[in-house]
Amino acid sequence: MPKRNALEIKQLKKFYPNGFPALKGIDLTVKANDFFGLLGPNGAGKSTTIGIISSLITKTEGTVKVFGHDLDSDQQNVKRHLGIVPQEFNFSIFETPMQILVNQAGYYGVPFRVANTRAKELLELMGLWEKRNSMAGGLSGGQKRRLMIARALVHEPKLLILDEPTAGVDISLRRLMWDLLQKLNKDGLTIILTTHYLEEAEALCKNIGIIDNGQIIQNTTKKELLSLLPSESFIIETTKKLPKTISLSCTQHQTLSDNSIEVQLNTEQNLNDLVLELNKQDIIVKRLSAKANRLEEVFLQLVEDPK
């Protein structure tokens, strides 16, 4: 039997009650066990899509299937497979993390004892054990996000959808979260992630879809997406003050300061040639850095100019 797709969206449209067309007919397929990045600028329609998948927003048109279960005809099975981490906090600030997790498990039919054990494990995993009995309203922003991730996992879903899970999470915790998500993915969990940190998408995702203005403008592997990049910019810092004129045959360059320049390399060119050429002119390269994250550059080019 071929592996079923974790998510299959066809011609999904959403008009909000005020008539705003947030989704204009998107098609999206996420394979089982994928780590999928759903990227797009503010207002693109990411949260709307996730809202529809999670039954919180009523779609206007189109079909949604989760592991083969149709949202229209088999909503309960769709719900059973999903774990959702929403963009905005949506727990009661008067409940404790422990209560929130145990109750959420209960809503999915997990017996109380099992729920209790799992809640304990997840709170420990998320570094919230000390806070288990404090009111959720008193948690810090990053702690609240982690609470929502724990909550989404407590009923052991097969498809985890995270809407900007690392917004407001500090750098070291973000790394821990990446490790955790990657481990869950290795263990068989399908993950869909939206994020505005493109280095996050680059580090984690296998496949990437870009949505803009309610339409999917790219849906491909991360590798292929990166190969769309016609050129990359690097910043070169030199040991000594640069001469007035530098001649570089392989590429164009701009002088940034007395001892740094910016160069563009296309896919055929390589850095080694460039460094050798600089060396010939008695210029020693001290540091080299990419100007921007590569995915970020593709993203900006695609979103600014979809064609």
Added chain:
Amino acid sequence: MIKEQYIGLSTIARKEVSRIFRIWIQTLLPSAITMTLYFVIFGSFLGSRIGQIQDISYLDFIAPGLIIMSVLNNSYYNVVSSFFSAKFSKSVEELLISPLSPSMIILGYVMGGMARGLLTGLIVTIISMWFTTLSIYSLWVVISTIFLTSLLFSIAGFINALFSKKFDDVSIVPTFILTPLIYLGGIFYSIESLSPFWQTLSKFNPILYIINTFRYGFFGISDIPVFESLISIVIAIFILWSTAHYLLRKGFGTNL
């Protein structure tokens, strides 16, 4: 499958009941205080001047109405405020994304409403024993009226919460519809004592039937036919339940 739904239902019910006890100053205490005041003022201070109604002492006459009024109010208010708070804090999404069926969600909240309604009913009954010498004429009528009323108004509170968009909307129906109907529903008087015009008008007040049926359970007398009113309450329960179920299933007031 059934077990899954059952665990979900008991999770909501447990959460709702513990909420009642956690904030008992808001949920249980007010009825106890207001009802004590009613008994003291209307019963002891004024009652002696009013004399008897239908051969019953005034204090005894008003006691059933006061009990059922707190059952009704508390059932309604518990569900509307708890479910609306869940909507307001968005924590209702925890339920909406789960595989719990709409019936279980409504039932869970209704059980919370009934717990508070029946509990306050019990508290007021105990208080009334201080002031009155109520004896029961038909236990069957007393129990079924109190149970059905609590059920009916819990469901009504749920529908109110679905329609509410802001905190003001939570109290519009209780303040502008429920309270007048309760006060005009013959808690403090028999409609026999009213002019024909007001008597006819009163017959359109559903709460009159509830109060009179409940009072019948104690004294065996009523302004209206008892059995028919009980049937009407059951019919109203079915209608409101279907409405609540339909609205929740369609995502009315919860989905965008």
